[in-house]
Amino acid sequence: MTLPIQQTGACEIITDAKRLTEVAAIMGQQTELAVDLEMDSLHHYREKVCLIQVSTRKESWLIDPLALKDLAPLAASFGNPRILTVMHGADYDIRSLHRDFGIEVSSLFDTMIASRFLGITEFGLAALLKARFGVELNKKYQKADWSKRPLSPEMCAYAMADTAYLLPLYDQIRRELAEKGRLTWLEEECDLVCQARVTEKEGPLFISCKGAGKLKGRSLAVLEELLQLRDRQARELDRPPFKVISADTLLEVAEKRPRSLGELAAIKGMTPGQIHRHGDSILAAIATGLAVPEDELPRFPRQRREEPANGAKERLKRLKQWREQQSAVLGLEPGVVAPNWLLEGIAEINSTSISALNGISGMREWQKRLYGKDLLEEMAIG
Numbered sequence: 001m002t003l004p005i006q007q008t009g010a011c012e013i014i015t016d017a018k019r020l021t022e023v024a025a026i027m028g029q030q031t032e033l034a035v036d037l038e039m040d041s042l043h044h045y046r047e048k049v050c051l052i053q054v055s056t057r058k059e060s061w062l063i064d065p066l067a068l069k070d071l072a073p074l075a076a077s078f079g080n081p082r083i084l085t086v087m088h089g090a091d092y093d094i095r096s097l098h099r100d101f102g103i104e105v106s107s108l109f110d111t112m113i114a115s116r117f118l119g120i121t122e123f124g125l126a127a128l129l130k131a132r133f134g135v136e137l138n139k140k141y142q143k144a145d146w147s148k149r150p151l152s153p154e155m156c157a158y159a160m161a162d163t164a165y166l167l168p169l170y171d172q173i174r175r176e177l178a179e180k181g182r183l184t185w186l187e188e189e190c191d192l193v194c195q196a197r198v199t200e201k202e203g204p205l206f207i208s209c210k211g212a213g214k215l216k217g218r219s220l221a222v223l224e225e226l227l228q229l230r231d232r233q234a235r236e237l238d239r240p241p242f243k244v245i246s247a248d249t250l251l252e253v254a255e256k257r258p259r260s261l262g263e264l265a266a267i268k269g270m271t272p273g274q275i276h277r278h279g280d281s282i283l284a285a286i287a288t289g290l291a292v293p294e295d296e297l298p299r300f301p302r303q304r305r306e307e308p309a310n311g312a313k314e315r316l317k318r319l320k321q322w323r324e325q326q327s328a329v330l331g332l333e334p335g336v337v338a339p340n341w342l343l344e345g346i347a348e349i350n351s352t353s354i355s356a357l358n359g360i361s362g363m364r365e366w367q368k369r370l371y372g373k374d375l376l377e378e379m380a381i382g
Helices: 017-027 072-078 091-101 111-117 125-133 153-164 166-180 183-193 217-237 247-256 261-265 272-290 312-330 340-349 354-359 365-380
Strands: 012-014 032-039 049-055 060-063 084-087 108-110
Touching: 012 017, 017 060, 017 072, 032 091, 032 153, 032 166, 049 091, 049 153, 060 153, 072 091, 084 166, 108 111, 108 183, 111 125, 111 166, 111 183, 125 166, 153 166, 166 183, 183 365, 217 247, 217 272, 247 272, 261 272, 312 340, 312 365, 340 354, 340 365, 354 365
Parallel strands: 012 060, 032 084, 084 108
Antiparallel strands: 032 049, 049 060
């Protein structure tokens, strides 16, 4: 296959403000831009955007935010509603652009969401490019530390490949969506993605720890002390917390509460190196958790589930049966047509009025137009 024009030459890495301004001016003249980001979340305590890849129909650039003090020149193009930003799996990239640089994306086409609306089950970028262009992406550097400099030629080539084919992919997928009458679905979803923002986590650390919900008061108190210790160590070492000690290991420590280094060594996943570096601190954290007064022991917050409305379970069963049939007709995964939370909300309202659907938070307009009336008719059965 012939490579896109931007792949045939050496990639240009933008590291100075003057050149960034020139590139931003070129971007501002486009009608669509392919964009991707590389981050360092697997290697540092606080992740950051380390590289921004941009491709037009003719050129590609690697923009280095670690070398540039101000990325403001990019904001005009990304925020221009007349310039379409094409991304694949854009949600976290949108959040990260705003978090690190205050940059907002105004007009988005997400090729991953679009692929799912076409009924494509293997919707990863690598799978799509292989299927449609016979191109195999080298994912060797997918988990690389993108904060390291200089970037090797191989890393540059990897980064460029993620946007080099996005516009040709967009051309195909957009046409297919239009043929199926599903472009408005995508537009609504992408408008919502553009509003995504990173939010700071609040409350105890155990709330975000997978598996913590099975622990009770005393063990939960110990776990919180262990998580706080790990967080301090991770910040000091500038490493992701999971690379200091895994959450599974800390959960077992919180349950078994070892009192000595020997007992700590028997914990699954606890390495000699971790015991050497953190053993005494872990035992101290356990002791602190054990000393929490009984009336101050934490509880894992749980959403109170109200009793289902009369007949809601039966209505939900019928709605899921309807979804299976509708998914087959549309050639889409059931969760794309109507996720469980949506069907549960409809079952609870127990109404045959189309206006009642407006009270279901998160229901899309395209869903209401496509099958809202059918769902309510299904509710009326029986």
